[in-house]
Amino acid sequence: EALVDGDRVDYVGEIAEHEKAEFLGNAAGLLFPIDWPEPFGLAPIEAMACGTPVIAWNCGALPELIDQGVTGFVVDSVDDAVxxxxxxxxxxxxxxxxxxxxxxxxxxxxxxxxxxxxxxxxIQEARAS
Structure with missing residues (x-):
């Protein structure tokens, strides 16, 4: 809360579904600092759908979702994120x-x-195509 200065850091609150694409698409990146074993990570996927890269903690499924250096970065600390x-x-x-x-x-x-x-x-997959 102390870092919310209204200039470089804004508190936006909850984003309505119809606002997500514009909000995420205009973001420089998504910071996803989870500290629990997230089983999937929908927010990073939504960001990537908008072309927005992600910095996420090395936790849960995030290393499987983010292509290091392509769609973002998986990091181990705040210093790594910075x-x-x-x-x-x-x-x-x-x-x-x-x-x-x-x-x-x-x-x-x-x-x-x-x-x-x-x-x-x-049924063989070749027949399905």
Whole structure:
């Protein structure tokens, strides 16, 4: 709270669903300092969908979600996060979005589910394409 100065750090509060894309898309990056074993990390995925890179703590599933140096950085400390910030600002936002599309889009998810279902019923994946 002491760092909220209204100039460099603002307290925004909760963002409504219809405001997320604009808010995240205009952000320089998303800082995700979780300290529990997050099983997925929807907020970082939402940021990457907007082309916004992420700095996240090395906890839970975050190392699996973030491509180090491409979509952001997984860090072990506040000092690491601060050190990563200048590099984060230079990441290619279009590439962040491309990686999101490749790994986390609804199309990717649907294809993966279809392939899993087909394996379960014994149909070869080659026939599914």
């Amino acid at each position: 050190a990563a910030m200048p590099v984060l600002l230079g990441l290619e936002r279009r590439q962040v979005r491309v990686v999101f599309e490749k790994r986390f889009s609804a199309t990717r998810m649907a294809r993966d589910y279809l392939a899993a279902y087909m394996r379960l019923i014994g």
